[in-house]
Amino acid sequence: MEKSVFEYSHYRSYLRMRLESAGRRGSKAQIATEMGVQATYVSQVLQENAHLSLEQAEAANVFLNHTSQESHFFLLLVQKDRAGTKSLRDYFQTQLDEILKTRMVLTERLGKSTQLDEKDRSWYYSSWIPSAIHIATTIPTLRTVGDLAKAMQLSSEKVMETLERLENIGLVRKEGLQFLPGEQQIRIGKDSHYILKHHTNWRLQAMQSLEHENLKELHYSAVVSLSAKDVDKIKDLLLESLKANVEIIKDSKEEELYCLTMDFFSLLKAQK
Structure with missing residues (x-):
């Protein structure tokens, strides 16, 4: 090293x-x-x-x-x-x-510490960029400032600024010209006050990806009516699919950077 x-x-x-x-x-x-x-x-x-x-x-x-x-x-x-x-x-x-x-x-x-403090968590979820660059460093071909800037179409200054902050809080570590994933971890639960910002960041990115969708990507939207019983059935199916996806991702080689989002919600506001 x-x-x-x-x-x-x-x-x-x-x-x-x-x-x-x-x-x-x-x-x-x-x-x-x-x-x-x-x-x-x-x-x-x-x-x-x-x-x-x-x-x-x-x-x-x-x-x-x-x-x-x-x-x-x-x-x-x-x-x-x-x-x-x-x-x-x-x-x-x-x-x-x-x-x-x-x-x-x-x-x-x-x-x-194995968790970030409040200030660092606030910054991490302030936009999509910190988490995207953080996870991108798990991919061997995306570990330099130049490669990250080119792949994400961000300025080198923004990438370097983000990597420095990620390094300071232990989420990446620098070795020569490369930035590798660190040992610090960050997790977010449904009760966190950052969860809304987290979901919003990535839904906005999903909307932008529609402008350049390719065959490797998938976007699906539909308004449907169904029975209350089938609502629970579909939710269970989606959860099982999500669990299966997580298992595949866990053992998958780091080569591509993707965003996984899932939405299934009621349009009848009065029921909430």
Whole structure:
């Protein structure tokens, strides 16, 4: 497993790991292009014969697909290593230590809890995007910002912002350029005050999907009249079908991202 930037004390050691790992041929040339320098200059930096400027470090953040917190930490590492006096190095090290301390508190909190707090649940159900991106990370081909943005037709900025929040609350974890599903869980019951928002989010997405329905999708709507006895019978059949679907999904390989909704309700408001 690739180490994160937070496990390094010097930025050049981290860069060597990211750029010289197996299977990354051409990475030095690519990051050099991003920073507007020659590849030989990147080699000089890695050999500790030169330093990155802050502008070059900022460009490196983009190339390395850093989150905002990773970017901040990386820039502090660069400033610490560039510092010309011990007091200045200590100044930046203090800031680095504060970030590491904060991350440790968060890690301990997530390790002790299997459910999200109220604030995080509120954000998660605020729109369809957090849950969609969260579940999408279970699919190996949808684990980078670029792949997720393209597949969902969202901006890279929105995807990164969402992934950062999901990572902070333990629903995904970052490994190199990829975001993998975390161990935190989130569930919602019919008595939750978020259930209405949850259903509304996905019904709205179902309506939008009608505009580009394909043969793999299914949409069915009908108004019917039937006996009270058959109402119960159909509800039982739908529940059995739902249980069967859940069992299939549970053991299914993660390759596609679908939304499953089911609606069967009375139109006679006076009966409610």
